[in-house]
Amino acid sequence: MSAFDHALLQSGIKVVVVDDDRLQRAYISAILRKLGYEPHEADNGDTALRLMTDLNVQILICDLDMPGLDGIELTRRIRAKQTGFYIHILMVTGRNQRPERERALEAGVDDFMAKPLDTVSLTARIRSVRRLIEHEEILAERERNLVAAKERIESDLRAAADAQRRMLPDPLVQIGRCRFHSALLASNFLAGDMFGYFELAPGFLGLYAIDVAGHGVHASLMSVALGHMLTAELFRQRALDAQGRPDPAALVRFLNRHFWRSDGEEYFTMFCAVLDQGADTLHFCQAGYPSGFMLGPGGACHPVGRGGYPVALMPDVDFETDRIEFPSDHLLVLVSDGALEAEDAAGRPFDDHGVQAFLTATDRKASEIPVQMRNALLQWRGGAQLEDDLSIVVCERMRAA
Amino acid sequence: MIKVKQGGDGQICVVDPATDRLTAANATTFKDEMWQLIDKGEYRLVVDLTGVSFVDSSAIGALVGVLKRLGNRGEIVVCGLSGSVEKMFRITRMDKVFPTYRDSAAAAAALSERL
Known part of the structure; x- marks a missing residue:
């Protein structure tokens, strides 16, 4: 007995043998047992089918001609079933049953043996099946490993996404007489969007929104680095001049110097204010980030900003600080380009017009804008996932107490 | 992916990205193929965006990457900007970085004047 057959003895693979001829069944079973298999006999197709299912059998040896369910019909029924593994079917036929063999092949039989059956041909075929089963097991093992690796990676990504989301402000934050409402929707696990706001000095607030180019891990790492770096302290140092006057462009210039690399292509867009x-004044530097919207009482809505260079894309470009009036009871709405670029089923982008139409459609409550806009975008997408990260920040100035 | 529509003889090379959308999905391929053109000695490049209806931030990154590779050896210009592509160029000031022309004929004419 070869080492191969010994291995089979260990595993005791089940085989269903179906034949209406008792002697033929016993003969096949005896050979199989000798080869180390575990035969289960059936004298008709229905019993065989039940045994196959109950015992999760991978190999069937069946006679072609049987009363009731014949070999071909039995094969069809087996092939019609959903199993998690392949079932190998060997059929025993008469020497001159060529047309029947054709039909049997079409029904899904894998190989044939001619009557009278001899030990040599059964042994050869069963070994061939065994090799296939072993190969399937290797493939299945490989697939299990891939699935496990994928789950591990996805779980790591979820953990990273959680860590990043924890860096974002809560959906509602009040600082002095300002309320900030926000929502973030990541296109896949990880977003390249980051935003934040904080008090710099009595009466002065710093706020920013960032969108790192690209998506996924790469964009997320940079956005987390920026989230850690952009603190009230850095704003005080870099976004206020020596006299304490706001100059957010100075902060953006600093970031441009800090993050630009001659050999890199990572960059981000930013609204820094x-x-x-x-003084009811917003000092802002728009660095490639989409223009914001200033929303007044009664639905007046104006774009904020005329564009500007992105950050860390080019070394020698200048950034400017612009100023606009931002009276109390007005809202500033910042939306990342994930919203503007979101296309509907016909390929039309939501665009600035979409955002503006949304903002002015009804008298929006500041607290409801982020969630309502996210829903409006999902509706625009017709249920399709967003292709880019989306963040919505609403800065609401409250009336003096 | 890119198609050289005109030139390719070391004079003026008009390139069609041959895609409707230049995004994170294909921007790296675009950049690599543009780099190959530069490495073959094409230093006067026109990127014709007539057939491109959408570019994202990765596409802008790729175009700037091409500009970096080219350095001061030559010039790269764009043409055929429309709709959201034109807006993207305006908001990110790329219209100040890349000279823009109405169509490839105007771009090629402008480049040959500077030859």
């Missing part, structure tokens, strides 16, 4: 509440 300082709000002087006493």
Whole structure:
């Protein structure tokens, strides 16, 4: 007995043998047992089918001619079933049953043996099946490993996405007489969007929104680095000049120097602002980020900003600080380009017009804008996932107490 | 992916990205193929965006990557900007970085004047 057959003895693979001829069944079973298999006999097709299912059998040896369910019909029924593994079917036929063999092949039989059956041909065929089963097991093992690896990676990504989301402000934050409402929707697990706001000095707030180019791990790592770096302290140092006057472009210049690399292509767009509440003035630097919207009472809505270079894309470009009036009871709405670029089923982008139409459609409550806009975009997409990360930040100035 | 529509003889080379959308999905391929053109000695490049209806931030990154590779050896210009592509160029000021022309004929004419 070869080492191969010994291995089979260990595993005791089940084989269903179906034949209406008792002697023929016993003969086949005896050979199989000798080869180390575990035969289960059936004298008709229905019993064989039940045994196959109950015992999860991978190999069937069946006679072609049987009363009731014949070999071909039995094969059809087996092939019609959903199993997690392949069932190998060997059929025993008469020497001159060529047309029947053709039909049997079409029904899904894998190989044939001619009557009278001899030990040599059965042994050869069963070994061939065994090789196939072993190969399937290797493939299945490989697939299990891939599935496990994929689950591990996805779980890591979820953990990273959680860590990143924890860096974002809560959906509602109140700082002094300003309320910030926000929502983030990542296109896949990880977003390249980051935003934040904080008090810089009494009456002065710093706020920013960032969108790192690209998506996924790569974009997320940079956005987390920026999230850690952009603190109230850095704003105080870099976004206020020596006299304490707001100059957010100075902060953006600093970031451009800090992140630009001659050999890299990572960059981000940013809306960087300082709000002087006493003077009702927003000082802002728009660095490639989409224009914001200033929403007044009664539905007046104006775009904020005329564009500007992105950050860390080019070394020697200048950034400017612009100023606009931002009275109390007005809202500033910042939306990342995931919203503007979101296309409907016909390929039309939601665009600035979509955002503006949304903002002015009804008298929106600031607190409801982020969630309502996210829903409007999902509806625009017709249920399809967004292709880019989306963040919505609403800065609401409250009336003086 | 890119198609050289005109030139390719070291003079003026008009390139069609041959895609409707230049995005994260194909921007790297676009950049690599443009780099190959530069490495073959094509230093006067026109990127014809007539057939492109959408570019994202990765596409902008790729175009700037081409500009970096080219350095001061030559010039790269764009033409055929429309709709959201034109808006993207305006908002990110790329219209100040890349000279823009109405169509490839105007772009090629402008480049040959500077030859």
